[in-house]
Amino acid sequence: MKRIALSVLGAVLLCNAVGAGDFSLNLLAAYYPPNLGxxxxxGFAPINYTYIEGQEPPSALRSLGSTWGGAEAKAVLSYTHSTPFLAGPGLMANNAVTGKxxxxxxxxSINGVGQCSLSxxxxxxxxxxxxLGTGWTAGPFQGLGLNPASNDLSLQLTPFGGLVWRVWGAGTFQFDVAALFPGExxxxxxxxxxxxxxKAYTGATDHQAWLYEADGGENFNGTKFYGTxxxxxxxxxLVNFIGFMAESEEWIDEVRNYxxxxxxxxxxxxxxxxxxxxxxxKLGEKDSLLLLFQFKRDRDYTDATTRNRxxxxxxxxxxxxYFNRIALSYTHTF
Incomplete structure (x- = not known):
């Protein structure tokens, strides 16, 4: 979901800053406080640094909580090129096709991403x-694997075991009151x-769950709807934007009925x-820092089954x- 958050907010803040061609570097870091799932x-799981140790197969139990929490880090190098398209007066003055x-x-993990936008x-x-991307294992961090539908089997890590690919289409409605009442x-x-x-993993079959980028392993080859x-x-x-964001995510194809x-x-x-x-x-003409504080709504399982691996x-x-994460996203435009 983070991809949506950062790309949409970036469009709001930087829509007037993209020229004929810009390189940018985005550095993302996040901390996930632990809870007991x-x-x-x-109805609410508070931050909890208690650790409940799991049990190995057979009849495996998952561990709950952590003594330190979780972390995320990613670097993204992008090139954006914008070309005027069917531009005209008034509301059509900034019409453009933008490739990124x-x-x-x-x-x-490593991913290559391409996107085309039409305004x-x-x-x-x-x-x-x-x-298109793939993943590997680095110490305790798991990049790619299969997640068997059994408590008698462990997660099967598959470093470089295939490609994870995704395709998408999206539409955005955006409105700025300053368009009606000009003023900074x-x-x-x-x-x-x-x-x-x-989204799909080439190493997984239908109805087979898989993990990517240490995301918990609840992916299937299938289609989702995201709302932002x-x-x-x-x-x-200096603080040039404050706001509130709500995001939704759900399966919309056959996975929804599994x-x-x-x-x-x-x-x-x-x-x-x-x-x-x-x-x-806004840290200057070419630098910005986004801070995000996030809560998440998730599934609570019965106490008798919640520890099942x-x-x-x-x-x-x-x-x-529960409180999900604190994230920092630094962007520099070259």
Missing amino acids: GYQSS GSLELSPV PIAFLVFDAGAA WNHLVFVVTAKVEY YIVGYQMPL STMASGGWGSDFRFWQLSSLINL SFETRVFEAPYW
Whole structure:
């Protein structure tokens, strides 16, 4: 979900800064405070540094919690080129086609990403893109693997065992009150994005769960819908943007019916939500720093099944919320 958050906010803040061609470097770092995954909770899982040790197969149990939490790091080098397209007066003055190519590198993965965006009018942007990558294992950090639907089998790491690819299409509605009431203090911004993405791992078959970039291993080859909703205020200060963002994520193809909540399954039809506060600092003409504080809505399983190693053997009980992460995203434009 982080890709959506950073790309949408970037479009809001930097739409007037992209020239004929720009290179940029983005450095992302995040800290994930630990919790017990909804175990013995009542709707909210507080930050908890207690560690409940798991059990090896057979009848494996997963560990809950951590004594330190989790971390994420990624570097993204991008080139963006924008060309005027069907430009005209008024709302069509900034019409353009924008192409963007990126190389993403994390401690356990590498990805190549390409995207094309069309802005036919000031308040609409349409995107289409594709990405290709692979992963490896680095010490305790897991980049790529298969996640068997059994508590008697461990996660099967498959470093460089195939390619993870995805294609997507998205539409964004964006509106700035300053377009109606000009003024540097009148930038009240609204952004709504709908995105449909198909994602697959060449080393996995249908109905086979897999892990990528240490994400928990609950992926399937299939299609998801992502929604992103932002309201914010942009101003001519060091802190040049503050805002609120809501994001949703859910399966929309056959994966949605694999193990539904109503059938006593693990919740393949569950809709995840993330709520974030956003603060952006403009550190000069070419540098910015985004701070994100995020809560997440996830699945709470029955206490009898929540420790099962395979998520496909757990039973959904209710949703719960927890504090998900603190993230920093630094961007430099060359």
